[in-house]
Structure formats: structure tokens, C-alpha cells
Amino acid sequence: MKRPIIALLLSGLILPGLGQLYLGRRNKGIALIMAVNLLLLAALFFVMKIASPVIGAYLTGTPLTPALILQQLQPYNFWAKLLxxxxxxxxxxxxxxxxxxxxxxxxxxxx
Known part of the structure; x- marks a missing residue:
């Protein structure tokens, strides 16, 4: 009964797919890890896309207001929720x- 608990902890707390790998379900584990990594890469892309104008405004001395930050976040609201x-x-x-x-x-x- 110890193996299932370790597998659940690996998949639930660390990374989806690790529990499958631990139990020997190699194909599913690799597929889940690749899918999660792809989604995390997409999330990083969105963060960089949103942050670049805000960083640019900071570097040029333009005052950073909540309205400016919300303006940059607004176009990606739906995609962020979907991701x-x-x-x-x-x-x-x-x-x-x-x-x-x-x-x-x-x-x-x-x-």
C-alpha cells in the first residue's frame, strides 16, 4: 500500500505524470509530463508578453499606474483562464x- 501513496504524492504535489512513471506506466507518464511542460511554457510566454510593456514603461520613466497594468492584462484575460x-x-x-x-x-x- 506504500507504492500508491508515493505515486499520489508525486503526481499530486510535484508534477503530474511522475506517479505514472513511478508505477511503471511509462507512456502515460511521459505524455502527461510533456503536456504539463508545454502548458507551463505557454504560461511563461504569456507572462513575458504581458510584462514586457510594463517593464518598458518602467525603464523609460513612464509612471506605472494600475490602469496601465490592467490595460496590458486585459487582452490575455480569456487565454490565461483557459490555460x-x-x-x-x-x-x-x-x-x-x-x-x-x-x-x-x-x-x-x-x-
Whole structure:
């Protein structure tokens, strides 16, 4: 019973897909890790795209106001929410997949 707990901790707290790798489900683990990394890379792109005009305004001496920052955030509002939902959805899928793997393993050991 120790293996499932370690797998859940790896996938739930560190990175989705690590628990699958730990349990030997290599293809699913690698696919989940690649998908999460792709989403994190997209999030980094959005952060840099939003931050660059704000940093530019700071470097040129333009006063930074909340209105300026909100103006830069507004066009990416929908995409940021979609990206966050995708990350959480992928994380949840990884955990649900682990629970189904545990259930399959219990069914096999009982029979």
C-alpha cells in the first residue's frame, strides 16, 4: 500500500505524470509530463508578453499606474483562464488516472 501513496504524492504535489512513471506506466507518464511542460511554457510566454510593456514603461520613466497594468492584462484575460483550466484539468486527469490504476490493481490482486 506504500507504492500508491508515493505515486499520489508525486503526481499530486510535484508534477503530474511522475506517479505514472513511478508505477511503471511509462507512456502515460511521459505524455502527461510533456503536456504539463508545454502548458507551463505557454504560461511563461504569456507572462513575458504581458510584462514586457510594463517593464518598458518602467525603464523609460513612464509612471506605472494600475490602469496601465490592467490595460496590458486585459487582452490575455480569456487565454490565461483557459490555460489555468487546462493545467488544473491535466493535473486532475493525472490523479484520476492513478486512482483508476489502483482500482485495477486491487481487482487483479483480489481475483
Amino acid at each position: 489555468l483550466a487546462a493545467v488544473f484539468g491535466l493535473w486532475g486527469f493525472g490523479l484520476v488516472d492513478l486512482f483508476s490504476a489502483f482500482k485495477e490493481q486491487d481487482d487483479v490482486t483480489r481475483n
